[in-house]
Amino acid sequence: MRVVIAEDNALLREGLVLLIRSSGHEVAAVAETGPEIVPTLLEQRPDVAVIDVRMPPGFRDEGLRAAIEARKRIPDLPVLVLSQYVEQTYAAELLAAGARGVGYLLKDRVSRITEFLDALQRVAEGGTALDPEVVSQLMNRHRQIDPLTAREREVLQLMAEGRDNATIAAMLVVTERAVHKHIGNIFRKLGLPATDSGHRRVLAVLAYLNS
Numbered sequence: 023m024r025v026v027i028a029e030d031n032a033l034l035r036e037g038l039v040l041l042i043r044s045s046g047h048e049v050a051a052v053a054e055t056g057p058e059i060v061p062t063l064l065e066q067r068p069d070v071a072v073i074d075v076r077m078p079p080g081f082r083d084e085g086l087r088a089a090i091e092a093r094k095r096i097p098d099l100p101v102l103v104l105s106q107y108v109e110q111t112y113a114a115e116l117l118a119a120g121a122r123g124v125g126y127l128l129k130d131r132v133s134r135i136t137e138f139l140d141a142l143q144r145v146a147e148g149g150t151a152l153d154p155e156v157v158s159q160l161m162n163r164h165r166q167i168d169p170l171t172a173r174e175r176e177v178l179q180l181m182a183e184g185r186d187n188a189t190i191a192a193m194l195v196v197t198e199r200a201v202h203k204h205i206g207n208i209f210r211k212l213g214l215p216a217t218d219s220g221h222r223r224v225l226a227v228l229a230y231l232n233s
Contacts, residue, residue, distance in 0.1 A: 023146055026066050028053040028073040028085055029104070034129065038072060041132075045139055056084025063092045063099065070100040070123075070146035075112055086112050098122055100145045104129050108159045113152070117227070125151035141184070150184050150227075157182045169211045170230070177204040182227045 025042050027049060029035040039049050050066045053059045056077040063071055071092065077084040089101045100123030103116055113126045125145040131153055132138050141151035157179050170178065173194075180190045187205075191198045205226075212226055 023047040023070065023143075024050045024066070024068045025142075026051050026053070026063055026068040026071045028056075028059045028062070028071065028077065028088070030054050030074065030078050034132070038132065041135065041138070042072075042142075055079065056088055059085065059088035060092050060095070063088075063096060067096065068099075070102060070142060072102045072104065072142070075103055075105040075109065083112060086116060089116065098148070100148065101125070102127065102142055102145045102151065104132065108153075108156050113156050122150075123148045126156050127151065127153045128155060144184050150182065152182045152184070152227075154179075154183055170208060174204050174208050174211075177201060178208055178226065178230060181205070181208075 025047055027035060027038050027042075029038060029052070035052060035054070039052065042049055050068050051062050053062045056079065059071075059073060059077070071089070073085045073089050075083060075085045077088075086103060089103055093099050093101060101116075102125035103112075104127055105112065106129050108128065116124060116126060123145055125141050127138070127141060131141070144151045176194060177190060180193060185193070187198050187201045191201045194201070208226055208230075212230060214226055
């Protein structure tokens with residue numbers, strides 16, 4: 023797997039390089055400022071990009087803007103965004119820009135090596151990897167007009183994190199059949215076809231956030 027890293031913090035950047043290389047993957051290039059990101063991605067065409075939200079020169083949303091622009095110019099480019107804090111607007115905007123191959127993790131998650139590498143692989147394969155704290159805050163914004171039950175929200179939250187049915191069942195201490203039923207109800211309430219595919223799961227999360 024070829025990876026491009028966009029991170030201005032030298033310590034974190036070198037840590038990511040070391041971690042990714044030690045896991046058997048290739049770091050194709052690094053970018054240290056916002057304006058470098060899109061040209062680097064266009065040149066390298068990596069399997070996945072790891073991008074900090076706030077990059078020089080403005081330290082506002084340069085990384086996120088570059089990620090969205092890159093996905094427009096390289097359709098379905100997998101992007102894993104890192105952020106110091108939960109920034110709901112940024113997370114929602116990234117998700118709205120495309121439903122496949124997207125991740126949004128808090129930087130603290132990088133220190134949990136297995137979780138980070140699993141998220142990186144999942145995004146590279148076209149899946150999603152949303153930090154549990156990010157998902158929780160995004161979903162809490164919508165509860166006043168929420169069509170879902172408490173249990174359905176729990177299932178949807180775990181779906182947003184990229185969990186499969188078996189894992190959701192184990193975490194909620196229910197059967198996989200019960201999880202499948204809850205997912206069907208979620209799709210129905212959000213006006214989506216009942217096909218239980220990875221892509222459909224992401225669309226369910228997007229439909230919920232946009233409801």
